[in-house]
Amino acid sequence: MIRAVVFDVGECLVDETREYGTWADWLGVPRHTFAAVFGAVIARGRDYRETFQVFRPDFDLAEERERRAGAGKSERFGEDDLYPDVRPTPEAVRAAGLWVVAGNETVRAGGLLRGLDLPSDLIATSDGCRASKPDVAFFEHVIEAAPAEPHEILYAGDRLDNDIRPAVQAGLLTALVRRGPWGRSHQHDSDADVITTMRFDFLAKLPQIIAKFNTEGR
Structure with a gap:
């Protein structure tokens, strides 16, 4: 029961389509390019955070969230x-x-x-x-x-x-x-x-x- x-x-x-699009904007890469890499990472069973590191090897998600918030561009839905x-x-x-x-x-x-x-x-x-x-x-x-x-x-x-x-x-x-x-x-x-x-x-x-x-x- x-x-x-x-x-x-x-x-x-x-x-989350729009939100991941804003991450592409934050990284300065085309949205379709980010989406393609994101899909490939998931299809291989890898951690999705590796997507960000393809474009910025030293990327730290927690730190970047704080930076976005500080810039008035926090994640939102x-x-x-x-x-x-x-x-x-x-x-x-x-x-x-x-x-x-x-x-x-x-x-x-x-x-x-x-x-x-x-x-x-x-x-x-x-x-x-x-x-x-x-x-x-x-x-x-x-x-x-x-x-x-x-x-x-x-x-x-x-x-x-x-x-x-x-x-x-x-x-x-x-x-x-x-x-x-x-x-x-x-x-x-x-x-x-x-x-x-x-x-x-x-x-x-x-x-x-x-x-x-x-x-x-x-």
């Missing part, structure tokens, strides 16, 4: 960056009596999410609980906050490495959302068939999938 759903933020709720099914899906899930969490981003991103007033019972940030994925401590923080047992919590994310594997390790049910660069690449990994509870392309399908799961147990 699924009693709570946790939604990852990047590429599950928020389309708004209503236009939400996927179309983001608002109706959590609303439908909550209407069915389930608890909803949106989480794992920086404190700043958590503030942006709260400003968007998304349908949720909790906004959990990795910075806020001092644990970043794939650290299992982040998932344990969610378990402590949710009014459900681990096996009653569904974690929906787009990555096997950062989302699905550590969520499974924490004892959660998992859903691989097959959109964005990671979701489309990781769906072909052999683990995608083995360790995920469910897979789908659009969040809009989730309320019906949960209803069937809770009725049939699968």
